[in-house]
Amino acid sequence: MRIITDMDLPLKGGCVLSLGNFDGVHIGHTALLEAACKKAKELGLPSVVWTFGEAPLNVLRGKSSLKYITGSSDKIRLLSAVGCDAVYFADFQQYRDCSPEDFVRRVLVRDFGAAVAVCGYDFHFAKNRSGNSETLANLMRSSGKESLIIPPVIKNSVIISSTLIREYITKGDIAAASELLGRRYSFVLPVQHGRHLGTKIGFPTINQRFPDYQLVPAYGVYACLCEIDGVYHPGVSNIGVKPTVTDEGIILCETHILRFSENMYDKEVRVLLFEKLRDEKKFSSLDELKAAVAEDVRHTVNYFQMKC
16 A cells, blocks of 8 residues: 655645544444545546544644554555555644645645545544535535545444444443454554563463553453464453552553464564453462463353354
8 A cells, every 4th residue: 555745745646535534444434435445446546545643632632642443554454455545644733724725725636636535424624623524525616626425324323433432442342342343353562571470370471562552442351362474363361550460550461372382572463352351350369360360261262162
């Protein structure tokens, strides 16, 4: 997938331009992007995504204000899977003071050559969010261009949104989040060195640290699958701060991968969360912790046997 930078502007030849944050690239986003790709194919133009490199809320209020469901690499992968040809990651500071008229005529039409602009029904843009989807449609029309305004996608009587999916994930309702994402919720992070305590109690683990920008699921123990070199391995993930063995407060995903012993240090592993087995707990001894992990493994084996 092509990554467009400011050095590539203005784009030559025109495009169909999808506008939005697209955090999580959920099934509502997919509906919008598929409509854009269909229109682009009809016109013989590339389908380009215009999104922010950093969420405006984080620029305005601080980097930790909004946690991301997906990082940039996953977003690129998912946009490409839908069929988009290119993506531009905008710097919010560069565009924050644009009027609606300037944004449409200078940025969309002149810089990106947008023959069609595509956005959601609740899209806002320009300084102080002064433009909405209706504003966009009117300004594109006055510029001799088209627009597509995509209605909300509703599932189980609720409008699908990144906000709702974040709420489900932070509550530990992975099944509900996955349904709205249209795929199993997952994250990919590098494996770091730990204290090797898991090995000492008979359950070696891989340790992955959540970056500040990453949304963290509800603390607890989950049945999971780990994707390693295209192969999925069942495992047990503890997400939290490991209160039995440390008071450092560092948030980690610590995963025991069943029947797996390869060295994964400094490699990236994708963890797909499934059922939450229990809350994170501070045990009174390592023996009590060991017994709990053994029970977690038993539940995980049963869970995946029932799913197969």
